[in-house]
Amino acid sequence: MTFAPLATEIFLLSMACIILIVDVFLRDERRVLSYALAQLTLLAGALISWSMLGNETQVVLHGTFVSDPMAALLKTSILLVTVGVFMYSRSYLVERDIFRGEFYVLGLFAVLGMLVLVSAHSLLTIYLGLELLSLSLYALVAFQRDSAAASEAAMKYFVLGALASGMLLYGISMLYGATGSLDIGEVAEAIALPGEQGIILVFALCFIVVGLAFKFGAVPFHMWVPDVYHGAPTPVTLFIGSAPKIAAFAMAMRLLTEALGGLYGSWQDMLTILAVLSLVIGNVIAIAQTNIKRMLAYSTIAHVGFLLLGLLAGTTEGFSASMFYAITYALMAIGGFGMVILLSRAGFEADRLDDFKGLNDRSPWFAFMMLILMLSMAGVPPTVGFYAKLAVLQAVIHVDMVWLAVVAVFFSIIGAFYYIRIVKLMYFDAPEGDAPLAVSPDMQIAMSLNGLAVLTLGIFPGGLMAVCNAVLS
Amino acid sequence: MMEFPLLSFLVWLPVAGGIALLVMDALGFPHVRPVALLVSIATFLLSLLLYTEFDFQTAAMQFQESVPWIAAINAHYHLGIDGISMPLILLTTFTTVLVVLAGWEVIQNKVSQYLAAFLIMEGLMNGVFAALDAVLFYVFWEAMLVPMFLIIGVWGGPRRVYATIKFFLYTFFGSVFMLVALIYMYLQSGSFGILDFHMLPLGMTEQLLIFIAFLLAFAVKVPMWPVHTWLPDAHVEAPTGGSVILAAIMLKIGGYGFLRFSLPITPDASLALDWVVILMSLVAVVYIGFVALVQEDMKKLIAYSSIAHMGFVTLGIFLVFTLMEKTGSIQGAGLGMEGGMVQMISHGFISGALFLCVGVLYDRLHSRQISDYGGVANSMPVFAGFMVLFALANSGLPGTSGFVGEFMVILASFKANIWFAILAATTLILGAAYSLWLVKRVIFGDITNDNVRQLEDINRREFAILASLAAVVLLFGIWPAPLVEIMHASVDNLLSHVIVSKLPAETGVALLGGGSP
Numbered sequence: 001m002t003f004a005p006l007a008t009e010i011f012l013l014s015m016a017c018i019i020l021i022v023d024v025f026l027r028d029e030r031r032v033l034s035y036a037l038a039q040l041t042l043l044a045g046a047l048i049s050w051s052m053l054g055n056e057t058q059v060v061l062h063g064t065f066v067s068d069p070m071a072a073l074l075k076t077s078i079l080l081v082t083v084g085v086f087m088y089s090r091s092y093l094v095e096r097d098i099f100r101g102e103f104y105v106l107g108l109f110a111v112l113g114m115l116v117l118v119s120a121h122s123l124l125t126i127y128l129g130l131e132l133l134s135l136s137l138y139a140l141v142a143f144q145r146d147s148a149a150a151s152e153a154a155m156k157y158f159v160l161g162a163l164a165s166g167m168l169l170y171g172i173s174m175l176y177g178a179t180g181s182l183d184i185g186e187v188a189e190a191i192a193l194p195g196e197q198g199i200i201l202v203f204a205l206c207f208i209v210v211g212l213a214f215k216f217g218a219v220p221f222h223m224w225v226p227d228v229y230h231g232a233p234t235p236v237t238l239f240i241g242s243a244p245k246i247a248a249f250a251m252a253m254r255l256l257t258e259a260l261g262g263l264y265g266s267w268q269d270m271l272t273i274l275a276v277l278s279l280v281i282g283n284v285i286a287i288a289q290t291n292i293k294r295m296l297a298y299s300t301i302a303h304v305g306f307l308l309l310g311l312l313a314g315t316t317e318g319f320s321a322s323m324f325y326a327i328t329y330a331l332m333a334i335g336g337f338g339m340v341i342l343l344s345r346a347g348f349e350a351d352r353l354d355d356f357k358g359l360n361d362r363s364p365w366f367a368f369m370m371l372i373l374m375l376s377m378a379g380v381p382p383t384v385g386f387y388a389k390l391a392v393l394q395a396v397i398h399v400d401m402v403w404l405a406v407v408a409v410f411f412s413i414i415g416a417f418y419y420i421r422i423v424k425l426m427y428f429d430a431p432e433g434d435a436p437l438a439v440s441p442d443m444q445i446a447m448s449l450n451g452l453a454v455l456t457l458g459i460f461p462g463g464l465m466a467v468c469n470a471v472l473s
Numbered sequence: 474m475m476e477f478p479l480l481s482f483l484v485w486l487p488v489a490g491g492i493a494l495l496v497m498d499a500l501g502f503p504h505v506r507p508v509a510l511l512v513s514i515a516t517f518l519l520s521l522l523l524y525t526e527f528d529f530q531t532a533a534m535q536f537q538e539s540v541p542w543i544a545a546i547n548a549h550y551h552l553g554i555d556g557i558s559m560p561l562i563l564l565t566t567f568t569t570v571l572v573v574l575a576g577w578e579v580i581q582n583k584v585s586q587y588l589a590a591f592l593i594m595e596g597l598m599n600g601v602f603a604a605l606d607a608v609l610f611y612v613f614w615e616a617m618l619v620p621m622f623l624i625i626g627v628w629g630g631p632r633r634v635y636a637t638i639k640f641f642l643y644t645f646f647g648s649v650f651m652l653v654a655l656i657y658m659y660l661q662s663g664s665f666g667i668l669d670f671h672m673l674p675l676g677m678t679e680q681l682l683i684f685i686a687f688l689l690a691f692a693v694k695v696p697m698w699p700v701h702t703w704l705p706d707a708h709v710e711a712p713t714g715g716s717v718i719l720a721a722i723m724l725k726i727g728g729y730g731f732l733r734f735s736l737p738i739t740p741d742a743s744l745a746l747d748w749v750v751i752l753m754s755l756v757a758v759v760y761i762g763f764v765a766l767v768q769e770d771m772k773k774l775i776a777y778s779s780i781a782h783m784g785f786v787t788l789g790i791f792l793v794f795t796l797m798e799k800t801g802s803i804q805g806a807g808l809g810m811e812g813g814m815v816q817m818i819s820h821g822f823i824s825g826a827l828f829l830c831v832g833v834l835y836d837r838l839h840s841r842q843i844s845d846y847g848g849v850a851n852s853m854p855v856f857a858g859f860m861v862l863f864a865l866a867n868s869g870l871p872g873t874s875g876f877v878g879e880f881m882v883i884l885a886s887f888k889a890n891i892w893f894a895i896l897a898a899t900t901l902i903l904g905a906a907y908s909l910w911l912v913k914r915v916i917f918g919d920i921t922n923d924n925v926r927q928l929e930d931i932n933r934r935e936f937a938i939l940a941s942l943a944a945v946v947l948l949f950g951i952w953p954a955p956l957v958e959i960m961h962a963s964v965d966n967l968l969s970h971v972i973v974s975k976l977p978a979e980t981g982v983a984l985l986g987g988g989s990p
Contacts, residue, residue, distance in 0.1 A: 360627075364586070365499070375619065380645075381612035387543075390608070394546070394656045402657065409649035416645050420622070420638065428626040428634050465545035 005058050005067030008049045008075055009115050015041040016108040023101025031099055032090075038104035039086055042111070046079035049115075053471070059121055063183045066121035069471035074118045074250050074323070081243045081330045082111050087446040088338040089235030095346040098144055098233075106143075107239065110136035114247035120254050123172045123182045130168070130215070133247065134161050137240060141232040153231025160214070160224045168211025174204035175259075184259045191262035205263050208255055209270050215248045216304045219277035229297035234344065234351070237293055238337035241300055242330040245307070249326040252311055253319065264314050271312035272404065278305030279408060283415040293351045295418060296336050299377060302415055303329050309408060310392040318395035320468045325388040327464070328376075328457065332385060335373040335450040342366065342443055345435075356422055358431025366437070367426045369451030376454045378419040379412055384457035391465065479522055480536050480552040483562065484600045487516050487569070491592035498585035506577060509588035513570045516595065520566040523559055529958055532556070532966030534605060534668070548608040548665045556963030557732050557814065558602040560956060561725055564821045565602070567945075568721045569595040571938050572714040575829055578934075579836050580628060580712070587628055590620040591714060598722055602729065607655045607665040611648070614726070618644055621715065621723070629710040636703075636710035643703040647693030654686035658738070671737040674975050677745075684742035687735045688750070694727030697750075697787060698757040701780045708776035709841070713832030716772065720779050721825035725817045728786045732810070736790070737970040743794070750791040755896045757784030762903030766910070771831045771841045774911055775824060778867060781900060782820045788897060789813030789882040793971060795889035803972060805888060807964045812881025814960050819866075819874035819949060826863040826942040830856070833935055834915075838924050843911065848920035852928040857916045859931075859939040864912045866946050868905035874949035 003010065015037070023034045049072050057068040086107065093099040113133030120126040138161065142154035176182055178200045179190035191201060210221065217225040229237045256267050282302030289295035307329070310322030343350035343359075360367040376385035389412065393405045439447075457464060490512030494505050528535060534553030542550040554562065572591055580587045597620070600613035618641055625637035659665050662673045675683065693700045704724075708716050736743050758781050765777035792809035800806065833856060834849070835841055850857035866873035869880075879900065886893035920926050931939065949956055 360583075364495075371619075380619065381615045386612070386615070390652070390656070391546070393653065394660065397653065397656050398660050402653065405653050405656070406650070409653055413642065413646050413649060417638070417642060420641055423622070424626060424634055424638065427623055428637075460542075462543040462545060465543060469545055 002060070005052070005055075005060050005119075006065065007052070008045050008079075009112060009119070011048060012041060012045050012108060012112050012115065016105055016112065019101060019108070020105045023105070026101070031101065034101040034104055035086065035090055035099075038108060039083060041108065042079045042083045042086070045111075046076050046083070049075035049079065053467075059185075063185070064122040064125045065119050067119060070253070070323075071119045071250070073467060073471045074246055074327075075115050077327045077330065078111060078114050078118070078243045078246050081246070081334060082107065082239070084331075084334045084338070084446060084450060085235065085239045085242060087442055088238055088334065088341050091440045091443055092233070092235050092341045092344065096144070096233075103140070103143060103235075106136045106140050110140070110239070111243070114243060114250075117247045117254075118250040120251075121184050123175065123184065123187070123259070126251060126254060127165075127169060127172065129247075130251065131165065133244065134165065137236075137244070140236045140239065141228060143236060144233045147233070149231040150233060153228045156231075157224055157228045164211050164214030164221070167207045167214070171204045171207030171211060174200055174207065178204060184254060187259045188261060191260065201260075201263060202266055205260055205266055206270070208260070209267060209274075212248070212252055212255065213274050215251065216245070216308070217301055218274040218304050218308060219281040219301060222278070222281070222301050225301060226294045226297040229300075230291060230293045230351075234293070234337060234341050234349070238334055238341065241296065241337055242333040245300075245304070245333070246326045246330055249307065249311075249322060256311065257314075257319065268312050268314055271308050275305045275308035275312060276404070276407060278302060278308065279411040283411045283418075286415070286418045289418075290353050291351055292340055292353050292356070292422075293337070295353065296333070299415070299418070300333065302411070303377070305411075306389060306392050306408060309396050309404060313395040313399045313401070315395060315399060316469075316472050317398060318392075320465075320472050321388075321391035321395045323472070324391050324465055324468045327468075328384045328388045328454075331450065331457075332373055332376050332454060335369070335447070335454060336377065338443075338447055338450060339366070339370050339373065342439055342447055343437070345438060353422070353425060354432060356425045357429040359426040361431050363437050366439075366447060369447055370426060371423055372451045372455050374419040374422050376458065378416040380416070382455070382458040384454050384461060386458065387461040387465070478538050479519065479526075480554065480599075480603045481538055483516060483520055483523075483566070484552070484596045484603065486519070486596070487512060487592040487599070488596035490516075491589035491596070494585045494589040494592065505585040505588060506573075509573050509592060510570070512592055513566070513573045513595070517566040517570050520563055520599075523554065523562060524959075527556075527559060527959065529556075530962060532962040537605075539605075542606070543608070546608065546659070546665065547663065549606045550609060551606040551666065552600075552603040552609075553605045554603055555966075556960040557967070558729065560814070560818050560959055561602045561722070561729060562599050564725070564818055565595060565598045565722050568717060568821065568825055571825065571829070571942070572717050574934060574938050575717065575832060576712070576714045579832075580714075583627065587624070587712075587714075590624050591718065594620040594624075594718065598726070601726055605667050607659065607667055607670065610667065611652060611655060615645075615648060617723075617726075621719070624715040625707055625711045628712040629715070631710075632706070633710040636706040639703045640707040643693050643700065647690040647700070650686040651690035654683045658683065667733065670734075671970055673738070675739065677741060677976060680739040680742035680975065681745065684735060684739040684746060687730065687739070688746075691727040691730040691735065692753070694730065695724055695783045695787060696727070696780060697753045697784065698761060698780070699753075701757070701761070704780060705773050705776040708779075708828075709770060709772045713828060713835065716828040716832075717825045720775070720828055721821040724779060724783055725821060728783065728790065728813065728817050731787065731790050732814075732967065736793075737967060739975075740971045741974055741976055743791070743971070747791045747794045750787055751795075751893065754784040754788035754791070755893065757781055758788065758900050759896055759903070762900055762907070765907045766903065768907075769843055771834070771843055771911065771915065772828070773841075774843075774907060775827045775831065778904065778907060779820070779824050781904070782816065782824070782867075785879060785882050785897070785900065786813040786816050786820070788893070789816065789878075789885060792882075792885050792889050792893070793968065795893075796885060797972065799889055803965075803968045805885075807961075807968055809882055809885030809889070810964050810967070811957055811960060812878050812885055814878075814964070815874075815881060815949075815953060815956055816878025818956060819878050819946070822942055822945050822949075823863055823866045823873075823875055826859075826939065826946065827867060829938060829942070830860045830863060833931060833939075837928055843914050845922070846915040846925060847922075848916075848918050848925055849928065850916045851920050852926055853930045855936065856931045856939075859943060860916055861912055862943055863946070864908040866950070868908040869901060872947070872950045874946045874953070876950060877953045
């Protein structure tokens with residue numbers, strides 16, 4: 001047995017431990033070293049997993065771990081998105097005096113959890129990765145110890161998250177009872193056999209879908225999303241809102257299509273309900289928000305609705321569209337929350353919609369970046385968000401569910417309203433107060449790269465689309 | 474055919490120019506206006522090559538460029554023009570030069586962003602007219618909204634935010650359903666090529682749904698009654714340049730969409746539902762004509778008159794089926810369609826000119842209310858001459874371009890159905906009524922207040938803008954042949970598409986006896 005397919009995870013784990021130790025010996029003014037090490041780790045990890053993109057599918061560790069092209073692509077995306085998250089978070093943490101090594105160590109462990117989740121080939125591995133991810137995130141949400149809102153959010157997240165994990169685990173145990181295996185391949189084979197297990201399998205599926213929906217934040221399991229997004233320190237919100245969506249997509253792929261592909265008819269209906277509800281509730285409630293973190297939280301819910309549309313189409317085309325959606329959404333999300341960080345400074349959070357007023361007068365360039373990001377979320381070309389929606393709609397129409405596509409575009413019109421309201425605030429209103437925009441250089445670079453990436457992918461989306469197609473075929 | 478990618482230049486030169494303006498602004502370079510003017514003139518001169526190099530004999534797409542763009546969905550960067558799109562591109566490039574000039578002194582706030590928005594929009598609109606790939610078309614079509622949204626919202630009047638959000642959401646609403654239809658057709662044909670869509674066989678139900686999706690998109694854009702309500706708001710609040718672009722070009726994109734998409738892709742549904750469009754058009758002509766009559770605000774009056782005139786365009790386009798039924802040949806059937814096309818071009822010049830005239834007055838007195846004026850001719854005789862000319866052209870005076878299109882459409886409706894003709898002809902009365910009454914109240918009569926007495930006549934810049942428009946309006950009024958010639962081959966080709974049923978032979982109702990082209 002070879003450990004080569006686990007190279008990324010082993011590397012990340014070792015580095016996280018090294019950073020944890022190194023950080024202990026650092027004085028506060030040298031703390032930036034932990035940050036630099038964490039970034040290098042992520043970049044090197046991304047390189048390692050990118051190099052595995054062309055490899056054959058390999059199942060190792062007695063069938064618990066799989067290394068396939070899809071995993072390689074998703075891992076690369078997760079690692080790169082996290083690089084962006086860390087870049088945005090540095091100045092925020094420094095200004096609030098919570099620039100600690102633990103933030104990056106916890107972040108790396110969360111990433112490790114996501115990578116394990118992405119490569120899981122056993123139901124237990126899925127649970128393992130999920131818990132590693134979730135526990136790190138709970139701790140991160142509570143990272144700002146003296147903030148009551150953050151502690152409350154962490155508590156809510158923890159209690160509800162534990163409940164969802166319990167649901168998932170219950171579903172997994174039923175599945176084990178019905179099929180006698182935890183290995184995803186064997187589960188799939190057992191389900192394919194004709195037998196008397198119908199009812200118990202559907203029950204298991206229900207619990208698993210609930211667990212999944214919670215992790216996605218799909219309606220009606222979305223209650224935690226706005227509170228956690230709002231209460232958590234913005235860099236943590238940024239993190240929760242981006243990379244874990246890619247991991248959740250991977251989890252859905254492993255569980256629903258690989259393990260429970262035989263029950264497609266049942267979970268398609270369930271996902272349809274989740275998707276439609278998410279589109280409706282997410283887009284409509286977002287309009288009523290005055291806090292941009294809450295607004296983006298509801299917008300996430302709406303985007304999850306779109307992502308689920310691709311999954312429920314149940315075709316390779318649909319999965320590839322969903323994957324494209326998850327990756328590009330993560331890119332837009334870090335930009336959107338990144339802008340909140342960019343506008344904030346010590347003692348001022350810039351998380352009200354009104355804080356965006358007159359941004360064009362204060363900084364035309366960043367207003368333009370935010371314009372691109374908002375248009376992309378609304379799905380207006382020439383930004384990447386348009387192609388994400390286009391691909392999903394195409395997959396849905398291809399399986400003759402035109403009505404679902406019509407529902408989706410109808411609610412994206414409603415969605416367009418609250419995105420262009422941000423544009424309105426930035427371009428048409430006069431700024432409140434005249435505090436100058438103090439933006440650190442690394443932040444400027446991150447934001448500019450982020451915005452331009454959304455625009456460039458919007459003009460040349462072909463490459464990423466082709467990769468998404470290739471890793472699934 | 475030349476190897477020079479002319480159409481790409483027409484699309485990307487203004488966009489690059491717009492970005493350059495923004496960069497210059499960031500670097501503190503002060504002379505952005507001459508640069509913007511230079512870019513717009515260069516684009517206009519380049520676009521003239523389209524006319525000189527155009528082959529009038531063929532209906533095939535010309536100046537084609539095609540490179541693979543998004544392999545995963547088989548989308549191509551495919552540009553090309555025919556006799557239907559070429560005049561519209563010329564109209565766009567010509568109007569943009571005027572718009573850049575029109576904002577020369579008035580716009581003092583964020584000048585470079587203003588000019589950049591117009592240049593970028595010019596490129597995108599050229600892209601809409603030239604795109605032969607549905608994804609590319611949709612990208613340009615939607616992207617075009619963004620600069621216009623900003624133009625109205627940043628440089629507009631007091632209720633600009635309401636107007637611009639209404640404008641954006643209305644148009645977005647129309648177009649997303651078109652997107653669903655486009656994706657559906659892609660899945661049927663395996664290609665996003667618009668010309669492939671023309672050949673795609675479709676059943677009746679499919680055609681009806683696709684036709685309705687297109688109708689939503691294009692009717693909002695034209696705009697047709699009853700989805701026209703965004704237009705008066707947008708026009709009133711937009712800065713002069715924005716109104717001009719909106720009236721002269723953006724509305725035409727709706728008419729263009731009917732010709733490029735609805736008719737050739739869904740001929741049977743167009744035949745079945747042509748009465749809906751004709752009814753909506755006639756309501757626009759008659760009812761909106763009356764609405765225009767009672768307006769107190771000059772811009773609103775012209776906005777409503779635009780809706781009525783665009784009703785003529787859609788009427789002309791969709792008369793084709795009734796005409797063929799009546800005359801039994803496709804010879805005369807193109808009359809209405811060509812009339813609609815001529816009307817689109819001519820309305821581009823005339824409505825643009827009228828908005829510029831209102832702009833001239835507004836710049837001086839900062840009011841658009843008709844009652845604030847009166848006797849302007851006494852203090853601004855030259856300007857009065859132009860405004861009277863354009864108002865007469867707007868009411869369809871023979872010798873101006875406004876007459877040609879209207880006459881052709883009315884002639885076509887006479888051949889089709891006498892009632893259509895009688896209703897359509899009311900525009901001759903109503904159009905004359907609101908245009909001339911406007912002139913009477915604003916230009917003629919005694920000077921009613923001191924503000925008007927102190928008005929200064931137009932300067933050389935304004936004279937140049939209005940004179941060039943007047944020249945074009947008179948030229949096409951007296952000698953419309955070149956315009957009709959350009960589109961003739963393409964209209965015939967479109968007709969030959971429209972008469973062939975896409976339904977299977979046993980169920981299809983072939984329009985002219987035989988089903989073969």
